[in-house]
Amino acid sequence: xxxxxxxxxxxxxxxxxxSRPSSSDDVKKVMRREKNRIAAQKSRMRQTQxxxxxxxxxxxxxxENAALRKEVKQLTEEANYLxxxxxxxxxxxxxxxxxxxxxxxxxxxxxxxxxHISVPHYQR
Amino acid sequence: MIxxxxxxxxxxxxxxxxxxxxxxxxxxRNTPSxxxxxxxxxxxxxxxxPTDLVLSSVPGGELFNPRKHKFSDEELKPQPMIKxxxxxxxxxxxxxxxxxxxxxxxxxxxxxxxxARRLKExxxxxxxxxxxxENAALRQQVAELRKDCGRCKNIVARYEVKYGPL
Numbered sequence: 001x002x003x004x005x006x007x008x009x010x011x012x013x014x015x016x017x018x019s020r021p022s023s024s025d026d027v028k029k030v031m032r033r034e035k036n037r038i039a040a041q042k043s044r045m046r047q048t049q050x051x052x053x054x055x056x057x058x059x060x061x062x063x064e065n066a067a068l069r070k071e072v073k074q075l076t077e078e079a080n081y082l083x084x085x086x087x088x089x090x091x092x093x094x095x096x097x098x099x100x101x102x103x104x105x106x107x108x109x110x111x112x113x114x115x116h117i118s119v120p121h122y123q124r
Numbered sequence: 125m126i127x128x129x130x131x132x133x134x135x136x137x138x139x140x141x142x143x144x145x146x147x148x149x150x151x152x153r154n155t156p157s158x159x160x161x162x163x164x165x166x167x168x169x170x171x172x173x174p175t176d177l178v179l180s181s182v183p184g185g186e187l188f189n190p191r192k193h194k195f196s197d198e199e200l201k202p203q204p205m206i207k208x209x210x211x212x213x214x215x216x217x218x219x220x221x222x223x224x225x226x227x228x229x230x231x232x233x234x235x236x237x238x239x240a241r242r243l244k245e246x247x248x249x250x251x252x253x254x255x256x257x258e259n260a261a262l263r264q265q266v267a268e269l270r271k272d273c274g275r276c277k278n279i280v281a282r283y284e285v286k287y288g289p290l
Contacts, residue, residue, distance in 0.1 A: 051245055055200040058248050061255035062195065068262035075269035079126060082276035086129045089290045 126272050133279045137286065170254050180246040188247055190254035200248070 172190065180188035214223065284290065 054245065054248055054252065058195060058252045058255075059197060059200045061252055061259065064259050065255050065262070068259055068266065072262060072265050072269065075266060075273060079269055079272045079276065082273060082280070083126045083129055085290065086133060086276065086279065090129065090132070094287070 126276065130275055130279055133283060137279070137282050170257050172250055172253065176246065176250050180243065180250045182243065188250065190247075190251040191258075193247060193251055195248060195251060 170190070177188055180190075182188075280290065
């Protein structure tokens with residue numbers, strides 16, 4: 001946006017209204033014009049400042065977002081690795097060997113044999 | 125997925141009883157998904173004001189999507205200021221057709237420029253609030269993952285103390 005050098009540009013003046021422009025009217029006009037000029041300048045300045053701070057915040061958010069995504073990726077990979085270490089160890093694990101089948105499959109031999117003719121025994 | 129394995133080893137470390145099948149058959153089998161590099165990773169949770177979205181969208185194009193639209197650093201840097209030409213007073217006699225056609229052209233260009241700037245600012249605003257939400261969700265995800273890793277490492281450490289290296 002073009003904004004550089006209109007700091008105190010008062011070279012342009014519109015023609016005064018009416019056939020008998022009094023000097024007091026002119027003075028009032030000039031004063032109003034000047035007030036408006038300053039207000040417009042302030043408004044533009046506020047707008048640029050607001051935009052600048054928004055852009056700065058946005059830049060930080062983008063950077064933070066990228067860093068967080070990277071971290072999530074690293075941590076997920078680590079978690080998957082650790083989990084796979086445990087998973088792949090499990091079938092080889094001596095500590096995890098099952099206890100005596102009694103605990104898992106409590107046997108009531110007599111009752112079984114009375115009710116069923118052939119009983120498949122599951123052994124591990 | 126991790127909880128499954130961990131609970132097995134937890135049981136082992138805490139008692140001596142071990143069941144070969146997970147008792148909870150309802151735990152789903154999570155096949156590890158390939159890690160997409162940053163491409164699409166996040167949880168959906170953003171409901172922006174539809175007016176804001178419309179104000180951020182190019183008329184005649186598709187609706188603005190804050191998730192997709194990243195703003196690069198150069199786009200965000202403060203705009204360079206062009207020196208404005210001084211206002212020169214032009215008397216009515218000199219305001220011929222050429223003059224007015226030039227004025228019209230410039231007025232339209234100025235309007236386009238203002239509209240484009242306003243649109244861009246709206247887009248950046250919507251994207252910023254989206255990123256705030258997404259970053260919060262990501263931070264939560266990081267915390268969860270750290271917890272998972274911690275538990276795994278803890279289990280491995282306790283196991284190795286008892287039974288030696290894996």
